[in-house]
Amino acid sequence: MKIVHLCVTPVAGAAWAAAEAFGQLGHESFAFTGRRYSNGREMPAHGGWPPGDQDRAQILEADVIVCHQGHPYRLPWYPKGKPTVFVYHSQPYHVWRDGEKDGWPWAVVGQYQTRLYENCWMVPNLIPLNHPWYQAGEKPTDRVMVAYSPSNRTLTGWDDKGYLQTMAAFHGLQAEVDLIMGVSLEQCLARKATAHIVIDECVTGSYHRSSLEGLALGCVVVNNCDALCANNIRQMTGGAEHPFVTCDAGNLRNTLDRLIAKGPKQLIQAGLANRKWVDAVWNAKDLIERNWVPLIHAAVEHAGH
Numbered sequence: 001m002k003i004v005h006l007c008v009t010p011v012a013g014a015a016w017a018a019a020e021a022f023g024q025l026g027h028e029s030f031a032f033t034g035r036r037y038s039n040g041r042e043m044p045a046h047g048g049w050p051p052g053d054q055d056r057a058q059i060l061e062a063d064v065i066v067c068h069q070g071h072p073y074r075l076p077w078y079p080k081g082k083p084t085v086f087v088y089h090s091q092p093y094h095v096w097r098d099g100e101k102d103g104w105p106w107a108v109v110g111q112y113q114t115r116l117y118e119n120c121w122m123v124p125n126l127i128p129l130n131h132p133w134y135q136a137g138e139k140p141t142d143r144v145m146v147a148y149s150p151s152n153r154t155l156t157g158w159d160d161k162g163y164l165q166t167m168a169a170f171h172g173l174q175a176e177v178d179l180i181m182g183v184s185l186e187q188c189l190a191r192k193a194t195a196h197i198v199i200d201e202c203v204t205g206s207y208h209r210s211s212l213e214g215l216a217l218g219c220v221v222v223n224n225c226d227a228l229c230a231n232n233i234r235q236m237t238g239g240a241e242h243p244f245v246t247c248d249a250g251n252l253r254n255t256l257d258r259l260i261a262k263g264p265k266q267l268i269q270a271g272l273a274n275r276k277w278v279d280a281v282w283n284a285k286d287l288i289e290r291n292w293v294p295l296i297h298a299a300v301e302h303a304g305h
Helices: 011-024 053-060 098-102 163-169 185-192 209-216 227-237 249-261 264-281 284-304
Strands: 002-007 028-033 064-068 084-088 106-109 121-123 145-148 176-179 197-199 220-223
Touching: 002 011, 002 053, 011 028, 011 064, 011 209, 011 284, 028 053, 064 284, 084 098, 084 284, 121 227, 121 284, 163 249, 185 209, 197 209, 197 249, 209 220, 209 264, 220 249, 220 264, 227 284
Parallel strands: 002 028, 002 064, 064 084, 084 106, 106 121, 145 176, 145 197, 197 220
Antiparallel strands: none
């Protein structure tokens, strides 16, 4: 099946990663998205945005289009009769939902977003585990390394995801901290691969792609995954419990001190166990068959009506 992912913005590389994951299962899959955020962070894509004539030809040949955030559906060249799935990655005010009026199925990623949409279909963020970017790197045995890549320190309120609180927890920490900002996804992952601990964020009650990437890279991952998000993971995986270390921002320093006290060798072993977890639980084959295939079938059936 030929599956094309479209998004005006980079969505943290999610559309590209989904296309890569589908490709690892033998599908012909491409992502045409924005490549760069305003802060300079560059995300991967098989083709940029807006798509040129050659890329539009590939879009027209697709069996199914996954329309991330909804906005591409508004464009005059979009093939409205093509089986379409809408996938939303953020708050409702960031997406365009009018396309749902045409009856196409829609879903949100199974993180904090499910509390913002009623009666939503849920899909997991996919990680192409066989891709060279998502392999654990060599980690030092003489010191503990902590990696943190805030989404954007200039944001305020809920959207800053606890940047100031997290930075405060690093003062006097008995570990080497790698603050990763303004680099490409490839560079970000390469640096995290050498860390023992990856901090996602400990404010919103969610986990994000950073958490999943940290597990794949063989790291201990710290976030504040709450009961709703933990239940979402169970639903998407058929009952699996997540391996995150959870705490709120007020307890982040104590949590880090406790982890660092284990020492690098014990943290390396814990990270390897996390990599085994994603291989067994968060692999593309199982997640796509369980969550994405029914959604795609619904789009194909709707197109035939």
